[in-house]
C-alpha cells in the first residue's frame with residue numbers, strides 16, 4: 046500500500062483548525078510536509094472561521110524531525126538549495142508570530158525539527174512517555190528550526206545545553222516539570238485538551254506565550270556565560286574532533302547576547318556550513334547504515350515472522366558468557382547458565398550479579414529492575430533445564446573439539462526447534478557443527494566484550510543456517526538492544542578479520558623504531574578510543590598469542606610476525622588483567638605508560654632486525670595513521686570482495702560499534718572512500734615495496750583504484766550470504 050504523505054487541515058465547529066502531519070513511519074518533515082505546513086498555516090491564519098490552531102502528528106507520533114534523506118541528497122549533490130527555507134518563514138512568521146494561538150498536541154515523539162515546531166507553538170499538551178529531544182548533533186549539524194534559541198528559553202540554559210550537546214531526550218513527564226510541556230494528559234485526551242487550550246488562549250483565559258520572546262529562564266549575562274563556559278569544556282571533552290558542538294554553543298551565545306531572533310539568523314547560517322561538513326556526511330551515513338542492517342535479503346523480505354525466544358541457555362560463565370547472560374536478563378529473557386563444576390558456576394553467577402551491580406551504581410539500572418532481572422536467572426550443572434529452551438548460546442574457550450562435543454550433546458537434549466548458537470570469534474561454524482545433524486539450526490552469535498555493554502552483535506551464518514534462525518536471532522539481538530549485523534562465515538568474521546592488521550601494523554612500526562606510546566597517541570587523536578597497544582593490554586596478551594596461529598593458517602601470506610607479544614608475556618606482562626602491559630594499571634588512576642617496557646621493545650627490534658640500516662625510521666603522524674589503518678582498509682576490501690558482508694555500509698556499522706571506529710568518519714569503508722581508493726592503493730604499493738607483503742594492496746583495492754570506483758560501490762560479488 047502506498048504511504049499517505051501530506052498535511053491536512055480540518056476546522057471544527059469550535060473554530061479550531063486541526064493541522065495534521067502524515068508521513069509514516071515517524072512523520073518526518075519531508076519537502077511536501079514543509080510546503081503543506083506553510084500552505085495550511087497560511088490558510089488557517091487567513092480564514093475568519095478559524096479562531097485557534099492545533100498541530101498534531103498522525104498515528105500517535107508528533108514528528109521525528111526534518112527528513113534526514115534530504116541531508117543525504119545535499120551530500121550527494123552539494124546543492125544547498127535542496128534545504129527548504131523553514132526557520133524564519135514557517136516557524137517564526139507563520140507559526141510563532143501568528144495572531145491566532147497555536148497548540149502542539151504531542152504524542153509518541155517530538156524530535157529535532159519535530160520538537161522545534163512544537164516549541165514554536167504557544168503551548169504544548171502531551172501524552173505520557175512521549176520522547177522529546179534535539180538529537181541533531183548526532184547527525185553533525187545543529188538544530189535548524191530555532192531549537193538552539195527556544196529550548197534554553199523554555200527549560201533554562203543549563204538544561205538546554207545539556208540536552209542538545211549530549212543529544213539526550215527526555216520524557217514528557219520530565220518535560221512538564223521543566224516547563225517544556227504545559228499539560229500532561231492521557232493519550233485519548235491530547236487532542237481535545239489541546240483544542241480547549243488553544244481556545245482558552247484565544248479568549249484570554251490562558252497566556253499567549255511566544256517562546257522566542259521569553260527571557261525569564263535565561264538568567265543574567267554573567268550566569269549565562271558561566272554555563273556556556275562549562276558547556277565549552279564539555280564539548281572539548283566529548284567531541285574533540287567534531288565542529289558542531291562548539292558551533293552550537295556559539296549560536297546559543299549569539300541569542301543570549303543579541304536576542305532570540307538574531308540567534309535564529311545565526312543558527313541558519315551555521316547550519317548551512319555544518320550540513321556540508323565531512324562530520325555530517327559521516328554521521329548521516331552511519332544513521333542510514335545502521336537502519337540498513339535490519340534488511341537482510343532472503344531473510345527479512347520473505348514473509349517470515351520471528352519466533353518468540355523466552356528462555357535461553359548460556360554455556361560457560363566466563364567473561365563472555367556472563368556478559369551475554371546479563372544482556373538477556375536485562376531484557377526479561379529467562380536464562381539458564383551452565384558450567385562444568387560448582388566453583389566455575391559460582392564464579393559465573395557472581396559475575397552476572399557484579400554486572401548488574403555495576404549498572405545500578407552507575408545509575409543505568411534501578412535496584413528494583415536488577416532484582417527482577419536476577420529472578421529470571423538460574424545456574425545449572427547439567428542439561429535437565431535445556432529441554433524447553435528456545436536457544437542455546439555456547440560461550441566456552443576457543444577449542445574446536447570442546448565445541449564440537451558440546452554441539453553434539455545439546456542437539457540431543459534440546460527440542461528440535463531450538464536454535465544452537467556459538468559465540469566463537471574465530472572458529473569456522475561448519476567445523477563446530479560438523480558432528481551434528483542440525484546444521485540449519487547452527488548460527489554464530491558473536492558478542493563483543495563486555496557483552497552487556499557493547500552494542501554490536503555479529504550474526505554469523507554458515508551456508509546451511511536457515512533464514513528463520515537468522516531472523517529469530519536478529520529479533521533477539523534487537524530485543525536486547527544490540528545492533529545485529531548478519532555476516533558470512535570466515536576466520537575472524539567481519540570485524541576481527543578486518544581489524545587483525547591493526548595491531549600487527551602497530552607492531553611493525555614499533556619494530557621499525559617508532560615509539561609505541563606515540564603510536565597510541567596518534568591513533569587516539571585520530572578518534573579511536575584506544576590505540577593498538579592499549580587495546581592489546583585490555584584484551585590480554587595471552588589471547589593475542591592464542592589466536593595468532595588461527596589467523597596465520599589462513600591469512601599467513603599477509604601477516605607480520607612480531608615476537609613482542611611473547612617477550613611481553615615472558616616478562617610477566619599480560620596487560621590490564623595483571624596490572625602490567627605496555628602500561629601500568631593501578632586501581633583508581635588512569636593507565637600510565639611504563640618506560641621499563643622499552644627493554645622488551647628493544648629486544649624485539651633486535652630479533653626482527655627490520656630497521657633500515659639499523660636506525661629507527663622517521664615518520665609523520667599522518668604516516669603513522671596510514672601505516673596502521675590502510676592495511677585495515679586493505680583487509681576490509683577482501684571482506685567486501687568475498688561477500689562476507691551484505692553491503693559495504695554493514696562493515697561501516699560493524700567497525701563503529703565493534704571497534705569504536707569514529708562514527709563521525711562514517712566507518713572504515715566510508716572513511717577510506719573519503720580518503721580515496723587510488724591514494725590508499727598507491728601508498729600501500731609503495732609501503733609494500735619498502736616493507737614487504739604485509740602492505741601488498743588487495744586485488745579489490747587495485748581494481749577499484751584503477752577504475753576510479755569507490756570501495757563501497759556494489760558489484761555482483763561472490764556473496765557468502
Ligand SMILES: CCC[C@H](O)CC(=O)SCCNC(=O)CCNC(=O)[C@H](O)C(C)(C)COP(=O)([O-])OP(=O)([O-])OC[C@H]1O[C@@H](n2cnc3c(N)ncnc32)[C@H](O)[C@@H]1OP(=O)([O-])[O-]
Pocket residue numbers: 070071073074109110111112113114128154156157158159161180181184187188189190192316333336337
Ligand atoms: C534544517 C533542519 C533542521 C532540523 O533541526 C534538523 C532535524 O530535524 S534532523 C532530524 C532530527 N531527528 C532525529 O535525529 C531523529 C532520528 N530518528 C530516530 O532517532 C528514530 O528513527 C526514531 C526514534 C524517530 C524512531 O525509532 P524506531 O521506531 O526504532 O524506528 P527506526 O529508527 O528504525 O526508523 C524507522 C524508519 O524511519 C526512518 N526515519 C526515522 N527518522 C527519520 C527522519 N528524521 N528522517 C527520515 N527518515 C527517518 C528511518 O530511516 C527508518 O526508515 P526505514 O526505511 O524503515 O529503515
